[in-house]
Amino acid sequence: MARDIDRRNFLKLAGTAAGAAAVAGCSGGEETPTEGDGGDGGDGGGGGGDGGDGGDTGTETGTPLPEPETRVGYLERANRLLHEEAPWIFLNRQYSVYGKSTDVDWEARRDERIDGYAIEPTGDTDTVQITQSAMDSGLDPHDHRETPTDNIVLQAYEGLLSRDREGKVIQELATGYERLEAGRVRFELRSGVSFHSGDSLTKEDVAFSINRIVDPEVGGLDSPQSDQLAGVTGAEPADGDSAVIVESEGINPIVFALFATYCDVMNKSWVESNDEAYINTHMNGTGPFQLADYEQDVSVTFEAYGDYWKDGAPADELVITAASEASTRVNQLVSGETDVIVNVPPQNISQVDQADNAEISAVPSTRIIYNAMIYDREPFDSVEFRRAMNYAVDLESIVESVLSGFGDGTGQPTLEGFTGYNSELDPYPHDPEEAERLVEESGYAGAEIELHTPNGRYLKDLEIAQAVVGYIDDLENVSASVNQRDFGNLTDVLLDGDITTGPAFYLIGWGNATFDASQTIIPLLTSDGALTSYKNERVDELINEAQSMGGGETGTDS
């Protein structure tokens, strides 16, 4: 016990010093108010963490900086704080690595979606074939939330807004959108849009589609996308013209980003007159392709929709199949049996590159891979120790050797290109000496830690974990090992709502298709996050501020 008390006192001092150093090292800085408990100890477990938090704020000598003026400013500041507090070993952003045949013209998108409309056949046939790693979980666009199904439904269904290849929000079925006031936004609808059944798109269809997701009472569906449209409470057709008003709880700053990712528009009368099984095996959207043939678990065949509101799709026919084995997909591609394949693993990249009828198309994805360190568990309750872990790892060489260069090192939870990304922060450099020094400073020299990792859930997850542990184990004063876990078993303990049941140190991935920092930080790093590993009042406060400000987005076709 005596050791604990000593450590706490020490941390109080160290925390202050680290805070000063942190402020000195950054132009944005953190303001002075001594929020948080600035190192007053707390109980044995939390003491270190709180001491660390003091590092952010305990700069009695620093000049108070003004509060940020914009939402982006708050998010950037939260990212800076998280970078300094190192609640994770920041690892890498994943790349989506596709293989494509030379018979098609297509560039990969950043949100992991494959838009058949953007694939242009240049070879002999007008049929395009895509091979994914899994088939759909049903064709109801509101009844799923995973990439393989997205990739199938998006060919036939469309939302109000969408994204371009870079992730920027663009109009789709809406021709304009504006924030009327806090909690109310208005979408103008495109005219001349028809469903594959021939019905014209109406504002009732749009309002119904939104309500079907957010309200289990409408349409008899418990939509897994309801959490994705978080904050949205309902929608109603606007008076007169062709428009819809969407209501949210509070200001909902990312409402347009959410609608650009989810909420496909369905035909109200079609949904109401068909049962669940039918809706899951048939399609009636407004998109460029209509369903021609559906063989569950085997293939989905689409044909171009003649009355599409834009120019018709370049391909007449689009076939989507799946092969779970990566080498099978690669062989299908190089033997000319398919045109686009997903998830080419690093070991197969040269096979595709060397084939004369295929090439690699890679793009940074929206997924981040990180090692969470639970903030109140020894030795991770010490911010020095957590920072040490970041210094210990040679991220560049992991990206090069394990991921064959198809990844980017990160130093904050938000990825480049996302709203709130702080461009002043670089990944921690590889500095084992600094790491050893910080471990000494943390008082946890000699610690033994175990990294829990799934195997096969993310690209090279186990290999990344082994490399990380290898670097940490190379430190003189820490030893580390890997514990391979079944993914389901691991998520079970992470998702049970009790932070104390899970491992203290684990590798996991997180995709965020909204391109907004809040959708990573809120669930993963705020006190009440569904999958949180970290509690810090200052982070909560910065995020609360950010979420209470509108992004001020509007957009029109012009």
Next chain:
Amino acid sequence: MGRFLARRALQGLAVVLGVVTVVFLLRYVTPGSPVDFIAPLDASQATRRRIAENLGLNRPLYVQYVDYVADLLTGDMGYSYRSRTPVRPRVLAKVPATLELALAATFVAVVLSIPLGVVSATHRHGPADYGATLFSLVGISTPNFWLGVMLVIVFAVQFDVFPTSTRPVGLLDALGNLVVIAGPQQGYAAPLDVSGFLADLRSWLLYITLPAITLGTYFTALITRLTRSGMLDQLGQGYVRAARAKGLPETLVRYRHALRNTLIPVITVVGLQMGTLVGGAVITEAVFDWPGLGTLVIDAIGNRDWPLIQGCLVVIGIGFVVVNIVVDALYATLDPQVMD
């Protein structure tokens, strides 16, 4: 014979019930709640609870079990958690592909291995024997996964003789061309589509060759060795010497007498292995993207789609039991002593 088979069938039923029970209990000892695989990672606790309730996961275990068995008896295998579609048609749709593959692999194995084993035994310590033994050794030591990938790279990618994977047409589809549908609506004159049959059959053969060879190789090696040792054993028996002493031609001694007795244990092993093939073709199915039960069960396990996993395993279990009963019947025909 009838009583013998009835007894076997009853035993088979007990085994199926056992399989159902084990498979049902498996989900409760397997870590990872199905809810984790249905709900997004950041779903709220309320959403997760609602999903569990909708799936009936909050009911007592015995209630779920009794319901499950009662539903199974009526042929209802429940609804897939992931796609919310009925399990039975999905699982049954995969049976032909898996059966075809198991039969084709067995065919490859039997056609290759029995002659190899016989030649090996009758030319003991000769070059043919050493050749066959080497073949068995290589066959047994080659993992299916590797062999499959190599065959694809060489014969599909490099030389482009066979397609790499999938199965666009099944044997039953091909045979469907030969079925003449006669009835008032068809005007009693639905044509026999021989050319359609030949085209489908050709396509089917092209697609099934590599998977069948992959799956059959290990099996071939095993039966070659079994045939060889069985044959050697039989050739050393008194009745063979007696037959030779009576002046029977050597071919008749070997193939009529010795081989027939050798085949009894071989058939047992072939039968048992076929059962294994029905359920164990998982890796081969994955490599060749073969739309069978193996692929389905692997996907279902990946998603913790328990009704689907259970459906697949129950069907595989029933398949195993049926194959065993058929083997027993054959065995009894060849060697009536086993019925005692």
